[in-house]
Amino acid sequence: MADAALDHLAAHYQGMPPVRALQLSVDGYDAGRLRLSAPLAANVNDKGCAFGGSLASLMTLAAWGRVWLGLHAEGIEADIYVADSHIRYLAPLYDDLRAEAMLAPEADWPGFVAAIRARGRGRIDLAARVALPDGTVAASFAARFAAIARAAG
């Protein structure tokens, strides 16, 4: 994955006011995993740990970006939407938020790409998580995303 794609993604994120509020950083993309982070100070709740809504946002954005990067590599421009998500909050996080997103184990990427090429739209399952500094999972995320091809410009 060229760095240009990550730069494009980062600029895309920063165009969204709620993402700027998260103070999101794009940390890297390798082995099919997109890593994002955000400082605790901007995302802290009333108990001094990471706000559940910020964890939800960061994992949603990471999964959205993972789909975007995959489609970008295929040369497909599409609007990408989260259709539904399930989040489990497993342990409080008293540190900066670090999310990684990947395709769900059962996801059929070639089928997703083929559906977009054939019918202009497709659906794909993603997974994401935020870990504590010791690697324990603080929050896990499973979601379905939809992509709708943009008309060629």
Added chain:
Amino acid sequence: MADAALDHLAAHYQGMPPVRALQLSVDGYDAGRLRLSAPLAANVNDKGCAFGGSLASLMTLAAWGRVWLGLHAEGIEADIYVADSHIRYLAPLYDDLRAEAMLAPEADWPGFVAAIRARGRGRIDLAARVALPDGTVAASFAARFAAIARAAG
């Protein structure tokens, strides 16, 4: 419900940096429903509609606040955590975000309160939704929350 409790809740929300970023307002509480809102401009995504993470945050906060108000009315001070949530994004919202939260139909409020009083902790199911201006549901939220009583000060 006395306005003092809503004022207390509003101040509590505003103590959280990510909530200030949402530009959240507490709109009212009646018939067991807590209503919150946030302007689209602060919560817009790349497609000009409401960002999924902001919808998740607003519904999580509304449900959290509904639990807080209910426990406050019982004279219980507790830390309240979201344990898991399931969100369905049903239609794009090109308007300000208006969430309402309530107990889930199956929720056992008296059992929840009794568990906190007897064992210091309990779990309760909440529901929330954001509607389009015409009343159609834009996003729906189902979640389980945990409350842990604070030691008497």
